Amino acid sequence: xxxxxxxxxxxxxxxxxxxxxxxxxxxxxxxxxxxxxxxxxxxxxxxxxxxxxxxxxxxxxxxxxxxxxxxxxxxxxxxxxxxxxxxxxxxxxxxxxxxxxxxxxxxxxxxxxxxxxxxxxxxxxxxxxxxxxxxxxxxxxxxxxxxxxxxxxxxxxxxxxxxxxxxxxxxxxxxxxxxxxxxxxxxxxxxxxxxxxxxxxxxxxxxxxxxxxxxxxxxxxxxxxxx
Numbered sequence: 001x002x003x004x005x006x007x008x009x010x011x012x013x014x015x016x017x018x019x020x021x022x023x024x025x026x027x028x029x030x031x032x033x034x035x036x037x038x039x040x041x042x043x044x045x046x047x048x049x050x051x052x053x054x055x056x057x058x059x060x061x062x063x064x065x066x067x068x069x070x071x072x073x074x075x076x077x078x079x080x081x082x083x084x085x086x087x088x089x090x091x092x093x094x095x096x097x098x099x100x101x102x103x104x105x106x107x108x109x110x111x112x113x114x115x116x117x118x119x120x121x122x123x124x125x126x127x128x129x130x131x132x133x134x135x136x137x138x139x140x141x142x143x144x145x146x147x148x149x150x151x152x153x154x155x156x157x158x159x160x161x162x163x164x165x166x167x168x169x170x171x172x173x174x175x176x177x178x179x180x181x182x183x184x185x186x187x188x189x190x191x192x193x194x195x196x197x198x199x200x201x202x203x204x205x206x207x208x209x210x211x212x213x214x215x216x217x218x219x220x221x222x223x224x225x226x227x
Contacts, residue, residue: 018216019043023059023070034058039067046209064195073109073194073201074187081109082186084148093118095145100124105201110148112199119146 012018022044029036031052041057042048050056059070072078085091097114101107102123111121122144193199206215 019045021071021076023067024048039070062191062195065191068203068205069194069201072105072203073199074190077105078109078190079186080106081113082190085110085113085146089114089146089148091117091119091146094120096120096122096143097146097148098122098124098144099148107148109199109201114146116193116198 020043021041024040024042024044026034026036026038026040029038033052034040034056038058039061041059042050061067061070065074069075089097091097091114097110097119099107099111099114099121100123102111102121103125107123111123115121190199194201204218206212206218
């Protein structure tokens with residue numbers, strides 16, 4: 001949202017409407033790629049008219065999974081946790097991972113996925129008291145093999161000396177956007193875990209378009225719970 005920052009999309013303009021991605025029901029379609037009754041990812045408006053050449057992703061929701069899960073654990077937060085851990089972390093059973101902001105939408109999923117793979121998980125949340133304990137915990141429980149950082153600051157400073165990866169060469173994933181778009185192994189792996197209760201997630205719902213301001217402020221001030 002900061003003006004002039006480099007990002008994957010244009011900055012929001014002051015005084016203009018802002019948008020986010022949501023799920024929508026197709027009420028009418030004149031193209032074969034999307035049919036009436038489909039559920040699609042689109043910018044969130046009460047009603048939206050899209051041209052036939054607009055790239056759209058249709059989801060096939062599992063009837064045993066809440067539809068809202070495709071915005072949370074089976075949506076962007078889940079994909080971030082899954083691919084970040086799998087492709088960058090390459091976790092192995094017996095390793096130790098430290099997750100900052102471990103109570104958040106992504107951090108909580110990273111912790112659960114790592115635990116399921118047999119890793120020792122150390123997680124911290126946002127209170128000053130917990131931040132003050134990070135250095136002591138890492139000194140006692142380290143060294144750590146994987147550090148999942150959400151916030152930088154003193155926790156990153158404490159994690160670096162405790163890490164076992166300081167000499168590892170940096171690795172940059174070149175096809176992450178393609179992987180996220182195609183979703184490859186993601187839904188096949190996480191959907192059964194969600195259905196079986198092996199992966200838990202927290203959603204905080206704000207009802208109605210009039211609650212958007214409240215939701216945005218909660219997210220930016222850290223007063224939201226989960227996604």
